[in-house]
Amino acid sequence: MPIVKIPNNAIIPREKLTLYLLIPQRKNDKSGFLAQVGFTQENPDLLEQAIRKLIAENEAIVDRQNEYGIFYRVQGDLHGPTGILLAVTVWIQLTNDNDYRFVTLKPAR
Secondary structure (H helix, E strand, O other): OOOEOOOOOOEOOHHHHHHHHOOOOOOOOOHHHHHOOOOOOOOHHHHHHHHHHHHHHOOEEEEEEEOOEEEEEEEEEEEEOOEEEEEEEEEEEEOOOOOEEEEEEEEOO
């Protein structure tokens, strides 16, 4: 299996950070996990930088494929303002334009 790296110009929609990951959710809340190392609604740029650092330092593993594209997982250290978390990021390489887009982030098991 070839080594895959998510490109550093992968698309991370701002709304994924500001309206999803950093906002408390009823289900699948990620904000509490991220708050453990200092990520808040006030510093989404730091979270984006940390996600980009994580993908630069770690290889992507093909997770699955569907009609929309190929999904990848990248696990590694997420460096926050006050600490480090072990996290998994999920990405999709879209079939229609080959762009890589950020899907989500979750604690590593």
